[in-house]
Amino acid sequence: MDTGNNSTVTEFILAGLTDWPVLQIPLLLLFLSIYVVTVVGNLGMITMIGITSHLHTPMYYLLSSLSFIDLCHSTVIIPKMLVNFVSEKNVISYNECMTQLYFFLIFVIAECHMLAAMAYDCYVAICRPLLYNVIMSHQVCLWLVGGVCMMGLVGATTHTSCMLRVVFCKDHVINDYFCDLNPLLELSCSSTYVNEVMVVCLSAFNILTPILTILSSYIFIINSILHIRSTEGRSKAFSTCSSHMAAVGFFFGSGAFMYLQPSSVSSMEQGKVSSVFYSILVPMLNPLIYSLRNKDVKVAVKKFMERRTFW
Structure with a gap:
């Protein structure tokens, strides 16, 4: 990506989460722990799905893709953030800032559409179970993942291209812990x-658009569940999608709070709290949500641990 600089500013200073020196080391340890859990959880989910034959289904193929997005999403943000906790001056160059913005946008946009694709998969699994293998074929899954990646690339390229046209000439302190759209636009002259x-x-x-797709899918899903007569059948159908519902609520709730408020209502401090949630905590929580609430994943983990103990 060409990061041509139309500004007199060659570097930015990231304000970070707090100005209090006493909190720097505790925050470093906290976010380092979060990052380790995120990496282990998402890599573990990808590995578990890859080596477990009964998880080689469209639902888990999409879940594996979500874990990869979460892993990349957090890696774009957290390592630089950790370095800044122990740096005297949290400097990031113009080119590094634009690059971070670009890749952050790719993965955050991709996650929005991946959650919509997973909602569609739940809809097919519950509302069209006899046609599931036909509708959610391997080729369809590839097209869905490809479409998700394309959405991320198009959105990130559009936003970053527009940002490259913005002129920064005086103030170069970004009131955030990474290069995001709104804090950068606040600095424009x-x-x-x-x-x-x-x-x-x-x-x-x-x-x-993903929210409408998800809501439409769940309207049909709930309608189908209500028509299931047995309690066991309803419970099984609900458990199929409950993890996804939790992940959707966490991610879109914080994302909508950050980006869909009018500038007169939102503040940068509120934005920091919201962005910490969807850019750092959600990638850590997703593998935990899916592993704790999904029977197939729990069985796979149990078998894997038994094999490791036997060896």
């Missing part, structure tokens, strides 16, 4: 009208 329109339009598309 040129018109940001086009950027703000793109943020609202693309954020609405990348948040509201």
Whole structure:
């Protein structure tokens, strides 16, 4: 990606989460622990799905893709954040900042659409069980994952291209712990009208379109569950999608709070809390949610641990 600089600013300073020196080391240890759990959890989920034959289904193929997105998503943000906790001056160059913004947007947009693809998979599994293997074929899964990646690339390229046109000339302190759209636009000394329109339009598309897809899927899912007569059947159908419902609530709730508020209502401090949730905590929570609430994954983990103990 060409990161041409139209600004007089060659580097930014990241304000971070707090100005209090006494909190730097505790926060370093906290977020280092979160990152380790995130990496182990998501790599473990990818490995478990890869080596367990009965998990080689469309649902777990999409879950594996979500884990890969979460792993990359957190890796774009947290390592630089950890370095900044022990640095005297949290400097990031213009090119590094634009690169971080670009890859962050790829993975956050991809996660929005991946959750929608997983909702569609749940819909097919519960509402069209006899046709599941036909509708969710291997080729369809590949197309879904490819479409998710394409959405991420198009959205990130559009936003970053618009950001490269923005001129930064004086203030270079980003009031955040990474290079995100809104904190960068706050520093502009040129018109940001086009950027703000793109943020609202693309954020609405990348948040509201998946949400509508998810809501539509779950309306049909709930309707089908209510028509299941046996309690056991209802419980099994609900457990199939309960993990996904929790992941959707965490991710889209914090994302919508960050990007869909008018600038007059939102504040950078509120934005920091929200972005910590969806960019750092959600990638850690997703593998925990799916492993603790999914019987197939728990069985796979148990068998894997038994094999390791036997060896």
